[in-house]
Amino acid sequence: EMVMTQTPATLSVSPGERATLSCRASQTISNNLAWYQHKPGQAPRLLIYGASARAYDTPARFSGSGSGTEFTLTISSLQSEDFAVYYCQQYDHWPQTFGQGTSVQIK
Amino acid sequence: EVHLLESGGGLVQPGGSLRLSCATSGFTFNLHALSWVRQGPGKGLECIASISGSGGSTAYADSVKGRFIISRDSSKNTLFLEMNRLTAEDTAIYFCARTDGYNSGWTDYWGQGTLVTVSS
Numbered sequence: 506e507m508v509m510t511q512t513p514a515t516l517s518v519s520p521g522e523r524a525t526l527s528c529r530a531s532q533t534i535s536n537n538l539a540w541y542q543h544k545p546g547q548a549p550r551l552l553i554y555g556a557s558a559r560a561y562d563t564p565a566r567f568s569g570s571g572s573g574t575e576f577t578l579t580i581s582s583l584q585s586e587d588f589a590v591y592y593c594q595q596y597d598h599w600p601q602t603f604g605q606g607t608s609v610q611i612k
Numbered sequence: 613e614v615h616l617l618e619s620g621g622g623l624v625q626p627g628g629s630l631r632l633s634c635a636t637s638g639f640t641f642n643l644h645a646l647s648w649v650r651q652g653p654g655k656g657l658e659c660i661a662s663i664s665g666s667g668g669s670t671a672y673a674d675s676v677k678g679r680f681i682i683s684r685d686s687s688k689n690t691l692f693l694e695m696n697r698l699t700a701e702d703t704a705i706y707f708c709a710r711t712d713g714y715n716s717g718w719t720d721y722w723g724q725g726t727l728v729t730v731s732s
Contacts, residue, residue: 539719547724548707551719594719602673606657
């Protein structure tokens with residue numbers, strides 16, 4: 506199975522600051538990577554697909570970059586509603602696999 | 613509007629079996645792959661099984677291979693997960709998830725999940 510590794514596991518950020526989350530694939534996956542936001546008691550929400558394309562309802566403060574094995578999700582200015590767990594997912598190989606998540610917490 | 617609604621979760625004893633269902637609506641069923649994704653207590657998301665739009669291709673995570681079977685019924689627009697030889701490690705919320713594409717792609721819609729608890 507493809508292994509996805511996310512760093513850091515926890516990120517403490519003040520509202521208004523920038524957050525940078527990383528995701529590494531164990532094999533090259535081109536740009537077949539998505540990012541999701543997950544809050545307790547809710548279904549995950551698609552933010553980014555194709556490594557850098559925003560979903561239709563994703564705010565512009567979220568941006569994705571990378572290709573091959575190294576990927577980044579950047580939140581330019583954290584809002585209160587952005588504190589959640591973020592997962593990367595590769596869909597280049599079946600079954601799709603997720604990273605273990607990065608918890609973005611209020612500093 | 614796309615809807616995915618899981619059912620069939622509950623309490624089951626170790627070694628037992630359970631069948632989950634996911635009723636779908638709002639899209640052309642045969643044009644999208646579907647998956648089951650679970651989240652154990654205190655754990656992250658794990659995609660455990662996927663099936664292509666036609667149902668002809670399936671894939672499983674190593675953690676469930678040989679114990680779980682994913683299937684779909686196009687006459688009912690419903691996805692299924694047959695779970696056998698359950699252990700405490702299978703305790704989780706199970707989400708039904710739609711893939712953007714026919715075979716592979718990102719997950720664009722999710723159900724709200726159904727809880728499976730494996731305990732004696």
